[in-house]
Amino acid sequence: MVIGGDVHSVNEILEYAKKAPFYQGKLPDKALVSVSELTRLPLTTKEELRNHSPFGFLAVPKSEVAVYFESFGTTGKPVSIWLTQEDLEDNADEISAGGVNLSEEDTVLIRYPYAISQIAHTFHYAARRRGACVIAASSRSTISPFPRVVSMMHSLEVTVLAALPLQALLLAKTAQLMGLSPGEDFPHLRAICTAGETLTPRRRQVLQELWQVPVFDNYGMTEVGAAAMECPFGQLHPLVDYFVFEVLDEDRKTPVELGELGYLVITTLKHRATPIIRYWTGDRVRLFQASCPCGAEYRLEVRGRRESCLEAGGRLFDLWDLEEMVEEVSAKGLWAAGPLEQSGLHFVVESDQLDLRRLGGRIAALERRHQIPLRVTLVPPGTFYDPKELLSVGEVGKPRYIFSAEELKTKAYEKSLRL
Numbered sequence: 225m226v227i228g229g230d231v232h233s234v235n236e237i238l239e240y241a242k243k244a245p246f247y248q249g250k251l252p253d254k255a256l257v258s259v260s261e262l263t264r265l266p267l268t269t270k271e272e273l274r275n276h277s278p279f280g281f282l283a284v285p286k287s288e289v290a291v292y293f294e295s296f297g298t299t300g301k302p303v304s305i306w307l308t309q310e311d312l313e314d315n316a317d318e319i320s321a322g323g324v325n326l327s328e329e330d331t332v333l334i335r336y337p338y339a340i341s342q343i344a345h346t347f348h349y350a351a352r353r354r355g356a357c358v359i360a361a362s363s364r365s366t367i368s369p370f371p372r373v374v375s376m377m378h379s380l381e382v383t384v385l386a387a388l389p390l391q392a393l394l395l396a397k398t399a400q401l402m403g404l405s406p407g408e409d410f411p412h413l414r415a416i417c418t419a420g421e422t423l424t425p426r427r428r429q430v431l432q433e434l435w436q437v438p439v440f441d442n443y444g445m446t447e448v449g450a451a452a453m454e455c456p457f458g459q460l461h462p463l464v465d466y467f468v469f470e471v472l473d474e475d476r477k478t479p480v481e482l483g484e485l486g487y488l489v490i491t492t493l494k495h496r497a498t499p500i501i502r503y504w505t506g507d508r509v510r511l512f513q514a515s516c517p518c519g520a521e522y523r524l525e526v527r528g529r530r531e532s533c534l535e536a537g538g539r540l541f542d543l544w545d546l547e548e549m550v551e552e553v554s555a556k557g558l559w560a561a562g563p564l565e566q567s568g569l570h571f572v573v574e575s576d577q578l579d580l581r582r583l584g585g586r587i588a589a590l591e592r593r594h595q596i597p598l599r600v601t602l603v604p605p606g607t608f609y610d611p612k613e614l615l616s617v618g619e620v621g622k623p624r625y626i627f628s629a630e631e632l633k634t635k636a637y638e639k640s641l642r643l
């Protein structure tokens with residue numbers, strides 16, 4: 225399945241990308257006859273981006289570059305992404321395609337990380353262009369710990385919070401620890417914009433219930449910027465004027481049908497400084513035909529990375545699957561999961577009541593439905609993070625939900641959400 229762009233825009237970017245040292249000699253000399261011919265070209269992997277950073281993908285003279293970002297890598301070299309001023313304008317347009325519809329009436333508190341990462345800056349620029357007032361309250365900063373951000377949201381009459389889903393959740397918990405009700409004591413708040421982490425339906429529901437406002441998600445990554453935005457009707461639409469989207473099987477070759485699970489491959493159509501052809505994102509997605517009142521033709525479901533999946537009984541369980549199962553045990557509690565012996569799953573779930581018997585036959589029903597053995601360990605709220613640390617200065621690491629069986633045994637999940 226290939227959507228986005230047209231044969232003219234695809235040929236244009238293929239010709240343009242040859243300015244980047246990496247693509248010289250790698251792209252066809254003859255123009256493509258159809259967009260689907262793009263699928264015959266080689267993929268670009270994260271490893272190639274990394275190995276050819278910082279300048280291998282740069283397609284303009286350095287004098288034309290406006291900003292530089294790096295994608296977060298857990299190990300090794302980072303990926304370099306350069307943007308021209310025009311790229312920045314396009315990225316802001318992409319963000320502005322979202323359903324939150326910022327205006328000069330808005331005070332937007334941005335809690336995305338500002339350091340080296342793209343989304344905070346793009347969102348900031350998009351909000352400013354719409355005339356909104358921006359509060360740059362970066363995450364991963366000791367300058368703006370949780371209580372200070374909550375106080376600012378309260379006293380500055382913030383209308384929109386832009387944050388990773390886990391950050392929005394922890395801000396709500398901090399507000400509660402400060403004696404405030406997230407749903408009642410922030411009457412000016414009208415929306416939350418999330419990005420940077422897979423937003424499962426359960427996580428969305430938890431955030432919406434806590435804050436009592438709609439959540440608008442945005443899917444993207446530093447390598448390509450915002451690639452899909454949620455519209456006013458709550459559907460995540462791929463930005464087909466800016467990118468070509470393909471969904472491939474795990475073999476990295478075979479396209480999957482609409483509605484089938486596969487891996488997303490993205491080609492940038494407009495990036496001038498860092499064009500990327502057929503980027504293997506590693507994200508598991510489903511692409512659907514949309515029937516949305518906003519007029520968009522396609523809808524994207526982003527289910528997280530292959531590394532965030534657990535294998536049991538010969539099947540892969542992604543974050544959506546795992547959260548769907550956790551929901552049967554606890555509507556809102558934080559959780560961790562890992563493998564159970566040969567072929568099962570072990571969940572550790574926060575709950576006010578630790579007596580497993582109150583769950584009745586729900587675990588057995590889940591075992592029957594999924595045909596795998598399950599173990600559930602209930603732990604008290606506050607097991608995964610220290611509430612006292614929420615109220616003190618600190619930093620938050622990457623969210624982590626998946627643990628090895630050994631780590632579950634040694635309770636490595638305790639206080640693992642570093643604050």
Ligand SMILES: [Zn+2]
Pocket residue numbers: 455456457458459461516517518519520
């Ligand atoms: Zn829509």
